[in-house]
């Protein structure tokens with residue numbers, strides 16, 4: 001593939017699995033330990049804020065003990081070396097893409113390491129617990145919530161994502177089950193736009209049949225291999 005084409009990459013929990021971060025729907029995943037409606041909806045936060053805050057406090061603390069893996073590092077390398085645009089649209093709320101060096105990362109489901117003040121609407125970088133109702137750094141109100149898009153809430157920056165898909169030459173989906181919309185529908189949007197589509201996943205996802213190509217395996221193996229392949233192709237086409 002020519003080295004100046006635009007790539008949109010969608011990542012899901014599978015890209016962080018080998019860093020030791022639980023996925024949602026694999027065996028033992030987060031949704032086996034908690035019911036979504038108890039910890040990941042606005043109603044849950046109204047009903048039992050302590051349960052919700054503790055759930056995210058635990059994940060926020062855990063993420064800070066994990067490291068990016070070879071898949072995150074390969075995607076950051078691609079972004080740095082690629083002649084065209086690379087946008088990483090992630091459903092993940094960890095910061096491992098950024099810690100691997102990726103610059104152009106769009107968190108459509110929010111970020112564990114951000115706090116969102118329900119009093120003044122400010123978002124602040126946040127690494128500590130919220131259970132003790134700390135003061136908002138911007139307005140001092142004790143009104144912080146996790147900056148996470150809960151079920152029933154609108155994912156972030158959707159217009160930007162669709163704009164990037166319209167400019168894309170290749171859409172790559174990595175480590176996602178294709179179970180949650182609107183992310184699960186991006187492959188169909190891409191196909192309708194005539195964009196080439198590739199899936200890199202441990203097992204076939206629900207939307208596998210929509211992809212031009214699917215490669216199966218652990219992200220730490222198949223993502224670096226794919227990045228090496230497209231960078232080598234770009235070099236070759238650049239030389240000719």
Ligand code: APR
Nearest residue numbers: 012013014017023024025091175176177180202203218219
């Ligand atoms: N390498 C590659 N893929 C993997 C690996 C791995 N090591 N381990 C698991 N996977 C794949 C699984 O095969 C599965 O398809 O990652 C996917 C994980 O699926 P989910 O647990 O459903 O995670 P995700 O698709 O990111 O969930 C989407 O659902 O609950 C919401 O907001 C939450 O962002 C999340 C969204």
